[in-house]
Amino acid sequence: MKFLLLPLVLLLASAHVSFSQSIVRFKSSKPYAVLSFVETASGQEVHSSTFKRYIDTSALKNDTAFSSLLNDFGRINLSYNYSREEYPAGRRQTRSTYDLLIIAAVRSNSLREFQENSIGILSNNAHQQLFRVLEKAEPYYDRFVWAGSERSVKDQIIGLKKYEAKANEMFRAFRHLYNSTWPDAIPFDVSVFPIPAVSGNTSATPHANSLCVAVLTGNKDLPGTMGVTLHEICHVLYDEQSGGFQHELDAMFKTSRSPFAAITYGFFDEAMATALGNGYAYKHFTGQIDTTSWYNNPYIDGFAHAIYPLVEDYLAKKKTIDSSFVAQSIELFGKAYPRSLSDYSILLNNMFLYADAEASQDRARLKKIIGKYFSSSRYNFSSPVLHEYSIGYIKKSKATQLIIVDQNQDSTISELKKTLPELEALLKDQRSPNYVVSFFDNTKRPVVLIRVTSEAFLDKAFSLLKQKQYVDPATPLFIVE
Known part of the structure; x- marks a missing residue:
């Protein structure tokens, strides 16, 4: 079972640090299942390529009413961002209303209850549109997904509950390692939703204490599912370190003299969750290490394997992440991947993305094209390209700068030269309407600028990268033909 994220179990602790209830509560949430079905079918959020392929090859592909429903869904913006500025810029400052919607969905047992629980998150008009779509989509979900999956999901939930006690132990140990503030009294609700397939890939995502874990209906690897669940919980524990400790950890990476420090920092969250969930937890559940790959990104998989002995040592000694742990992690990454400093798949994993796409459907298409070629664990999006906020980020942000210029190309690039003076020489005498220029600026920060005249050329540009x-x-510049 590959590339699954893990939720964790939490129990109420007594004065003797013993748990009286599980921190993980497995359930099947119909509202979330219907929402994820519509998201996947529309391509807005593809929770699994296996799930998408199942939907695309079913009778739904010729159903015009269902297609119209997906078009309506694509016009609804579910994500409005807000910032927690008390956290360092190198951590996840930005949160989204989308998380709040998912939390409401997981906690609800019906669409009606979900509708009531989510009032106020979106505008009233968008909220009504969303539920008109979900109510019409529910019969499709029942027929094409749930009818043949219900028994498997219920059986898997029963089986997963048997691992709760061991998961409680690991939650406590992982929380201490992360020095996280997550309280014992708040358990995680894990919404298990089906993908009608015997084999393929799944997905899992954390949204505070609401975790969403996809399972194949033919899944027999329950320890693997538990490992994925704990992986996701590790992301929450990392997010919920105190602001003070986040700044301390941030400084440990940023004061390192290693050229690999920033890249290691970008992969640290995912590699830690993988080493702990897919590595340590799986071994704890089965008695043996998983000898297959733990993550479908080779850098994350390799980094997780590299730090696994370090993670295991700190857990055994009941130690918390400290400067020595960070320094050793950076050294291990640098030894494993000496060419990573110039690898696009690394550079685009943690980036600031600029484009003139402001409509939700345009942003979704852009995200889909990028995701076709590169995965990004963290990125900040700013539009329009020449907005004062965008220019401010281009001047000051430290991550990779990915700038997509597909509107008002000449005037936009002329203005960008004022902020990125390297462009003047790199683009001298350049006449092609479609090209990519990539370089390291005078602060050694990577910059990738893509100038294209259509979505087709944008796809070709990422394919070339x-x-x-x-x-x-x-050869910093190459033409897209």
């Missing part, structure tokens, strides 16, 4: 793999200072 994937093929080239590394930034090459000798």
